[in-house]
Amino acid sequence: MKIPFDKLDKAFENRLRLQIMSVLVANDRYDFNSLKELLDVTDGNLASHLKGLEKEEYILVNKSFLGRKPNTNYEATAKGKTAFTNHLDALEQLIKSTKT
Amino acid sequence: MKETDIKDDLASIRSLMERSSKFISLSGLSGILAGVYALVGAVAAHKFLETGPAHNLSFGGDTYPGYGPNSITVLGPLVLIALAVLFVSILTAIILSYRKAQQKHQPFWSKTSKALLFHMSTPLVAGGLLIIIFIFRGYYGIIAPACLIFYGLSLVSASNFTFNAVKSLGLCQIVLGLISALYPGYGLYFWAIGFGVLHIIYGSVMYLKYDR
Numbered sequence: 189m190k191i192p193f194d195k196l197d198k199a200f201e202n203r204l205r206l207q208i209m210s211v212l213v214a215n216d217r218y219d220f221n222s223l224k225e226l227l228d229v230t231d232g233n234l235a236s237h238l239k240g241l242e243k244e245e246y247i248l249v250n251k252s253f254l255g256r257k258p259n260t261n262y263e264a265t266a267k268g269k270t271a272f273t274n275h276l277d278a279l280e281q282l283i284k285s286t287k288t
Numbered sequence: 289m290k291e292t293d294i295k296d297d298l299a300s301i302r303s304l305m306e307r308s309s310k311f312i313s314l315s316g317l318s319g320i321l322a323g324v325y326a327l328v329g330a331v332a333a334h335k336f337l338e339t340g341p342a343h344n345l346s347f348g349g350d351t352y353p354g355y356g357p358n359s360i361t362v363l364g365p366l367v368l369i370a371l372a373v374l375f376v377s378i379l380t381a382i383i384l385s386y387r388k389a390q391q392k393h394q395p396f397w398s399k400t401s402k403a404l405l406f407h408m409s410t411p412l413v414a415g416g417l418l419i420i421i422f423i424f425r426g427y428y429g430i431i432a433p434a435c436l437i438f439y440g441l442s443l444v445s446a447s448n449f450t451f452n453a454v455k456s457l458g459l460c461q462i463v464l465g466l467i468s469a470l471y472p473g474y475g476l477y478f479w480a481i482g483f484g485v486l487h488i489i490y491g492s493v494m495y496l497k498y499d500r
Contacts, residue, residue, distance in 0.1 A: 206297055207304050214305035222399040226308055276301070279294050286291050 195278035197271050199244045204229060205237050209272050212247060212264040220260040238262065246271055311400040311450045313392065315384035316499045319491025322377035326483035329373035333366055333476055363423065370435075373483070388499075400449055408446035411438050432475025436465030436482045451498070457490045 200206045207227055211218055224234050241247045246268030250261040264272070306312065389396040415438025422430050443458030461482050468478035 203297065203300065207300055210301040210304045211308040214309045218308065218399070225395050225398065226304070276298075279298060282294055283291065283298075 195274070195281070197275040197278075199241065199246065199271065200275045202237060202240075204233065205241055206275075208234075208237060208241060208262075209246065209264065209268065212262055213269055213272050217250070217261045217263040220262070223262070241268070244268070244271075307394070307400075309400065309449070311398070311404045312498075313385045313389035313394060313396065313401075314450055314454075314494070315381070315388050316491045316493070316495030316497070318377075318381040318384040319487050319494055321380045321384075321491070323484045323487030323489075323491060325373045325376050325380075326487060327480060327485075329369045330476060330480035330484060333369050336365055336369075337476070363428070367423075404446050404449040407449060408442045411442040411445055414438070415441070429472045429475075430469075432479055433465045433469035436461050436468060436478060438465075439482075440465060451494065453490060453494055453497075457486060460486055 200209065204227065208223065211223060211226065220234070220238075224231065227234065238247065238249075242249055245265060248263050248265055250263070252259050252261070386396050395401075415434060418438075419431055419434050422428075422434070440458045440461030440463075443454050443461060445458075447455035447458060464478055464482045464486070468475060468482075471478075
């Protein structure tokens, strides 16, 4: 039986990246601090994975200021959303194929 | 990648998509308590209307207290009762939600609770101001239906950021408000049903479904 591992997106191999992406797909946009609070991770860890997703062009970064505080917002691109859906489909197929 | 890994992935995606967009620390118990407060308030108001200076006037009915000399003495205590019920209910909801959020190790003042608050208060503040204007202009009959309808609208609008049951509660309040507009003079009874009975039913459902 052939298991379609190759269809899984390499960019989502890391659990945290997958989690970031699911938050950004469910919400129009999310800011850095709320993401950090929600996922309960460190600044550096979150930032490096956000960078990774940005490099893949799966997310867009909007930097702005709230008063004097910098406020960084992230949103999923169309490409990112498609990649996320495809990845979920692949996961689903994997589960199906291991069950039968 | 093992099967359990995949299942963990999927479970975490599902939980994050919900947690990031919905405020799930609402407590069913606060719904039940709000209903109880409202019923107590309604009984107090009823007693007041029967025995107080207003016993010959029906609240929200065809006979407008505004035309009598006692309009402030009649309406004042009723408004005070309503505000007291509102205040205690909100306080209970905040305390219980805060406790539930802490138990579940989730932020209480988060992006989603802010969104919930904003979408809830928009129709509520608009409706509240409108009702105050109506009171000053002497349209007392509109108070009970308007309260129920605007409260229902605010629940429907807030429901996008929390449990779906809130939407059903909102729709019921709107329908009840419209029916109440058809039966002037029974405003207090519709209030008791809407803010009292419906809250208790909703709170019990939520409590059985999510709190235990």
